[in-house]
Amino acid sequence: EVAAHLIHQCSRRAEGPFVVLNTAVLAADRMDVELFGCEPGFLGPDQPPVVGMMERADGGTLVLDEVADMPLDTQGKILRALQDRGFVRPGGDRQREVDVRIITTTNRDLTAEMAAGRFREDLYYRLNVVPLPMPPLAEHRIDIPELVAFFMEEAAREAGLTPRKIDDDAMAVLQTAD
Secondary structure, three states, rough: OOOHHHHHEEEEEEEEEEEEEEEHOOOOHHHHHHHEEEEOOOOOOOOOOOOOHHHHHHOEEEEOHHHOOHHHEEEEEEHHHHHEEEEEEOOOEEEEEOOOOEEEEEOOOHHHHHOOOOHHHHHHHHOOOOOOOOOOOOHHHHHHHHHHHHHHHHHHHOOOOOOOOHHHHHHHHHOOOO
């Protein structure tokens, strides 16, 4: 998400919205409404319309965090929305056009997910235009001291305290922990 935000800030879309949807925490039956919104009455007789994340991100960037956790039918709807540059809200009949950059994240091997039938191959190729692999911290432990210093300074600044230094033994534990 941090990398996605940096990409957004350094792009021509920087003035547009930056919207993040963590698909791992959503129930499958809420996914479509969160992504595409819905028309009045779709969720109940007195429910107002809901603006989904795709519309909120119009002109900017939508981050789909943990994209591998999306149900297959939702994956198909996202693929259609990308191809059509728009979608129809659940309960509606009007096409809503959107101009949105989509950045996805996952900690799973999408090739294995496709082979197992849990991720759509056509969506994978549609999203995998500019892959940016982010190796886990365990593969570049040399960065841990710099990250620790950054977060220690950040925490001290937020708390109004003087930054503290991490003992060498504590740093060694951090660099060897899984």
